Amino acid sequence: MPKTFTPPVLLLAAHILFSSFVFLEADQNFTLLITVQPWFPQVGGEVLLIPEESKEKVDTCSWFRWDTAEKNQILVYQPPPVKDVQYKASYTGRESVNTDCSLQIRNISISDITYYVMQRNTTKESEVGQIFLVVIEKQSDKKKRTSVSGGAVAGIFVACIVGAVFLVIKIANRAENSLEPSPE
Numbered sequence: 001m002p003k004t005f006t007p008p009v010l011l012l013a014a015h016i017l018f019s020s021f022v023f024l025e026a027d028q029n030f031t032l033l034i035t036v037q038p039w040f041p042q043v044g045g046e047v048l049l050i051p052e053e054s055k056e057k058v059d060t061c062s063w064f065r066w067d068t069a070e071k072n073q074i075l076v077y078q079p080p081p082v083k084d085v086q087y088k089a090s091y092t093g094r095e096s097v098n099t100d101c102s103l104q105i106r107n108i109s110i111s112d113i114t115y116y117v118m119q120r121n122t123t124k125e126s127e128v129g130q131i132f133l134v135v136i137e138k139q140s141d142k143k144k145r146t147s148v149s150g151g152a153v154a155g156i157f158v159a160c161i162v163g164a165v166f167l168v169i170k171i172a173n174r175a176e177n178s179l180e181p182s183p184e
């Protein structure tokens with residue numbers, strides 16, 4: 001984390017979110033590191049989700065919202081020389097992909113607050129990474145320069161609650177799945 005001044009509420013939010021990441025990572029083998037730029041994008045703005053560079057030649061990159069279910073797939077990208085993008089069920093018209101497989105989302109809103117999952121298949125392996133996107137309310141119409149607006153606090157608070165609830169659902173689902181006999 002960059003050492004910039006951060007209001008306590010952001011630190012708290014970050015702490016809760018990172019705790020979730022660590023917990024989920026341990027369970028799901030998320031080996032692919034994904035970063036967000038900027039860290040706290042504003043409503044109406046754009047955000048870039050950047051996967052760490054691959055050492056192998058990348059065949060396909062698939063982006064998903066929330067999990068890797070087919071209905072949650074945003075797009076599948078084949079980097080150059082193929083350079084093909086296939087838009088899927090969860091594509092909203094605001095997403096685009098770059099040659100490094102990073103995903104750009106424009107005109108983001110509070111409803112974009114969720115997990116984003118990327119599956120990257122190389123000639124050797126298939127790797128999965130996950131990031132939780134936090135969106136904060138636009139602050140440009142604020143007259144006073146307060147450190148964090150009420151809206152932003154509310155946004156972060158909602159994000160944390162949503163994150164926590166999702167986490168619980170995910171764990172519950174997994175527990176359920178593990179009770180069922182696997183067909184494999």
Ligand SMILES: *[C@@H]1O[C@H](CO)[C@@H](O)[C@H](O)[C@H]1NC(C)=O
Nearest residue numbers: 025026027028029030031128
């Ligand atoms: C996750 O990794 C561990 C060890 O690295 C391995 O034993 C386990 O099978 C993996 N789980 C999945 C779902 O790939």
Ligand SMILES: *[C@@H]1O[C@H](CO)[C@@H](O)[C@H](O)[C@H]1NC(C)=O
Nearest residue numbers: 044094106107108109110111
């Ligand atoms: C951005 O999204 C909002 C809804 O979230 C929509 O009302 C607005 O028209 C969009 N703006 C652009 C420039 O697409």
Ligand SMILES: *[C@@H]1O[C@H](CO)[C@@H](O)[C@H](O)[C@H]1NC(C)=O
Nearest residue numbers: 060061062076119120121126
């Ligand atoms: C990537 O590999 C995984 C595991 O082998 C597979 O399930 C998935 O369909 C592959 N993705 C694409 C886009 O080929």
